[in-house]
Amino acid sequence: MKNLFPLSKSRLSRRIVFYVFISVIAIETIILIPSYLKREQELLAQLQMVVSAQVDVIAAISSPGEHQPEWLHHIRKLQGCPNIVGGSVFSPAGRRLTTFGEQPELSFAKATAGGMANLRSPDGMRYDSAWLEDDLQRPFVLILRQDASPVKRELLSFILRIAGLVVIISIFVTAGAWLALGPIVVTPILRLRGDLLQAGEAISKDQPTPEFHSATTPRRDELGEVIGAFHQMYGQISDAVSNRKKAEAALQKSFRQVAATSRALDMEMEKGREMQTHFLPPVLPRRPGWEFSAFFRPARQVSGDFYDLFDLPGDSIGLVIADVCDKGVGAALFMALFRSLIRIFSGQTTLEGLACPIVEQKPSSRSSIDDPADRIHRPNDAMKAIELTNDYIVQNHEDLAMFATIFYGVLFPNTGELIYINGGHDPLYILHPSGGIRQQLGPTGPAIGVLPNAKHDIGKTRLAPGEILFGYTDGVVEARDAGGSFFTERRLIHLLKTDFQSSELLLQRISSEVSRHIGGAEQFDDITMLAVRHRTDDPRS
Template sequence: MKIPVFLFLFLAILAVFMTIGFIVQRTRLAVLRKRLKIAMHNSVEISTFLSLFSKNMKTRADIDNWMNVTARYVSELVDAQSVCVFALEGELLKPVGVSGPFPLFHKTTSSYIMTKPKYLMEQLRRERIPIGEGIVGRVAQTRKEVMLNGEDLTGARLYITDPLVPIECVMAIPIISEGVVTGVICAVNNVQENHSFFTAEQFGRFKFIAGQVELAQRILEAYSKLSEQQRLNQELEFARNLQRSLLPETFPVWGFFSVQAFTRASKEVSGDFYDFVQIDDDRLLVVIGDACGKGIPACMVTAMTRSFIRANIDRFTSLMDLLLELNDNLYRDAGAGRYITLGCCLLNRRDSTLEYARGGHTELLIYIREHIRSIFPDGAGIGLLPSEDVEFDTLCIEFSPNMSVLMFTDGINEATSPKNGEYFGVSRLTELYRESCLNKDEPAAFIQKTIHAVDEFAQTPNGDGQEDDQTMVMIRHI
C-alpha cells in the first residue's frame, strides 16, 4: 500500500517537532537542575553568613568589628587574598572593614603594617576615596561591578598611587540599598592554586554575597539607632524568622522509612532543632539537636550546627568523622560553656539500614518485636570537650517491617509536675510509645498524644509555661 505524499510529509514534520520538543525539554531540565543546585548552595551561604553575624553581635565592640568579620568571610568565600568594604559618607568612600593585606592607597615606609590587621585597618581608616577616583571610586559612580585580570588592569588603579602590594586581579561591586549606592566591596588577588586570575564562578559568588553585605550594613545602621529594648526585640524577631526558615517544610518518605517531627520553643526562640539532609540518592541524614541554655545564644548554636552539617556532609564517609569535625568547630568557635547534644540517624534506603550516633543526647528508643529498647552509644556533647578527649560510637541496624525509632530532647522527659516536682520521665514516654506502636497509630497521632500527656502532667496547656524546648522525631518502617 502506497503512503500518500501529504501523509508522509505530515509524519516527517511531526517527528521533527517531537525531536525538537524532546531536546528543549532536556535542556530545560538541565537548566532547572543547575538553578536548584545554585539555590541550595546560596541557601547554605546565607545561613552560614547569618549564623556568623549573630555569633559576633553581642557588644558595641563586636558591632564596630563586624565589618572586619564580614570582609574575612567574603575573602574566604571567593578565595581572595584580601577584601575591603567601603561605606559612602557624603562624596567620599571610607574603609570600614578589611581582611588580608589590602593595598593601601598611599605608600607607606613600613611593610610591617601589611602583616598586622589592626595596624592596617588603622591606616586604612585615615584614607578616603572621592567618587569617580580609581577603580573603587568609579564603581561607586557608575554603579557597575567590574572584574579586571592581568592586562585589563593596565592603566587602572585602586586609587591614585601605586600600591605596596602587587595587584594581579580585582573584583569590585557597588553596595546598593533601596536604589542608593551606600558603599563598595572590593576583592584583590586570587589565592586559588589552579588560577592566577579571578574566574567567572568566583565573580558570581562575589556578586551574590554583596547582597548579604548590604544586609549587614542595614542591620548595623539599625543597631546604632535603636534603644536597648528595641534592639532586643529586633534581635528576637530576627532570630525567630531565621529559625523558622531553617526548619524543613515537609517530612520525607525515604524508601521504607517514613519520618515525622515536632518542635516547640519555651521562649521566643528555641535551642532545639531537627533537620533532614539528603546526601545522595540512597542516604538521608535525620538530625535532632538540643543546645545548652535557652533563647538567642542557644538558637545561634543550633544555626551554626545546622549550617556546618549541611555545608560539609558530602565530605564525610562516617558519622563518627562528621561529629568529630563538628566538635572541633564548635569547641573552637562557640565560646566557653556553649555546646549542643545531637542524635543522628543515617537512613540508607538501598539496603534498608539505619546507622545511629549521638553526642551527649538522650537515648534512642527502638520498637522491635513488640518491645522497646533504649540505645546509648558513647559520645559527649558536641563542643563541650576537645576532640582528642572524645569518641563517638555508632550502631547500624537493619530496619525491618513494623519497626520504628524515636529521638527526643530532654524537654519531653524532664517536663516537671508542679504538684511534687516529679519528672514526666522516660518510662512514661516509653509506655506511650509502645502502646502507640502496638495500636499501629500514625506517627503524627502518637506525637500529638504524647504532647497532650506531657502538657497534662506538667499543667502547661498548649505549652503555655513549659520550662524547656520540646522536640521529637519518629522514624517508622512503612
C-alpha cells in the first residue's frame, strides 16, 4: 500500500486507474443484466411450479363429472393457498363465471387469443398465470393472481450480492493495475521527465552530459523505444552543439582575421585616399582677373574622377576634368596614370610651383627634338597630349578595357581664349554674366583609351568678362535619392540660370542641391565639378 501514495500524485496513474475501474464496472454490468433476467425467469418458474402443483391438487380431488358450482367451489379454495391472492374463472366463450380475491390483470382475450399465459405487474409485486381447457381437462379457463413479492425480494438480494462482488473485483483489479503502473509506466516516465530537464539544463548552460536514469533498466516496449529515441536525440543535439562550437570558434577566428584584414585594408585605402588627394592640385592657380574653383567628393575612399589645373608655356593654363570608367581602386590607379600622362605630354612648365628645367632647357643644335616651349606655343601641338595619352593607354593597357572621358583645355588668361578637346565627356557650359547658358562645349571625339589612333577635333572659344566656364562629371546629374530618382541634367540646367557672382558660389549652390537630393541615401558615383570665372574687373579686358 505504500506504493499507492506516490502513485496517487501521478495524474497519468489516476486517469489510467479511473478508466480501468470504469471498464471493470462496465464489463460486470454487461454480465449482470443477462444474469438478472435469467434469475428472474428461474424464480418466476419456481413460483409457477408451486401454484401449478396446487391447481393439480384441486383438479385431482374433484371428479370430471362434477357440476359447475361444485368445481367452482373447489377452485375458490385456492385463495387460501400460499402465494395465491386471487383469480377468475371463464367459460370457453369468455364469460366470467366467478372471481375471488384480487382480480388478475391478465385478460381472457390475451390469455387465449394472444398465447400470453403469464403477465407480471409493473411494480413486480403480482404475477398472473392462465390455465386453459387442455391444462384443466375441463371446459373452463382459469387465471390466477400470484404474490410475486418474494421474487422481487430475492432479485434485489441477488443484485446486491452481484454488485458487491463487482465492486470487490473492481477494487482488486484496479489496485493491481495501479500497483503495476508504478514500475512499468509511471516510474520510467518520471525518470525520463527528470532526464529531459537535466538534458535541457545541460544544453542551455553548456554543461557536460549529465547522468541519465531512464535507461537503467532495458525495455523492449514502446516506452523503451521512446527512451532510446530521447538518448539518440540528445546525442545528436550534443554533436550538433559541439560542431556549432567548433564552427563558432572557426568563425570567430575568421572574423578576427577578416577584421584585421579589413583594418589593414582600410588603412591602405586611407593611404590611397591621401595619395590620390595629393594628385589633385593643392592650390589652384592665381591669375589677375580670374577665379578658379573646384569641388570633389568621391563615392568611395578612392575615386576615378579627377580635375587638374597646371601651368603651361606661354603663360597658359591647362584645364582638365575627367571621369575614369568604373570606381574604386582600379579607377583610382588609372586616374593617376591619365593625370600624369596628360601633364607630361602637355609640356607642364612647373611641378607644383617648382620650375621644370627639363622643359625649359634648350636642346643642342645637334638634337632633332623640337623645343617643348616652342611646341607648346603652338596650340594644336599642345592638344596632341590627348592623342598621345590615348595611344599609350590603348597600346599598353587595352586588355584591361579601362578608358576615361576627358575634357582638356588650354586657357590663355591674357586674352580669355580657350582651346579644348572633349573626349566623350559631359558637355561643359559657358554661362552668361547674368545667368543662363551661352555656349555648350560638347564632345569633339571619342573617350580616351577606347580606339587606337583616335582623332579629336580642337574646339575654340573665348571667355568674356563675367562669364563662367562650368564642368562636371556624371555623378552630379546621376546622383540618386533613396527612391532611386536621378538629380537629372534638366535640374542642373535650371540651377545654371541663376546669376552667380563667383565660381565658388556656383559650386556651393550646386553641391548643396545635390546633397539635399541624395539625402540619407548612399552616394552612388563620384561627384566632381570645376568652374573658371573671368572677372569683370580684369584690367586687360
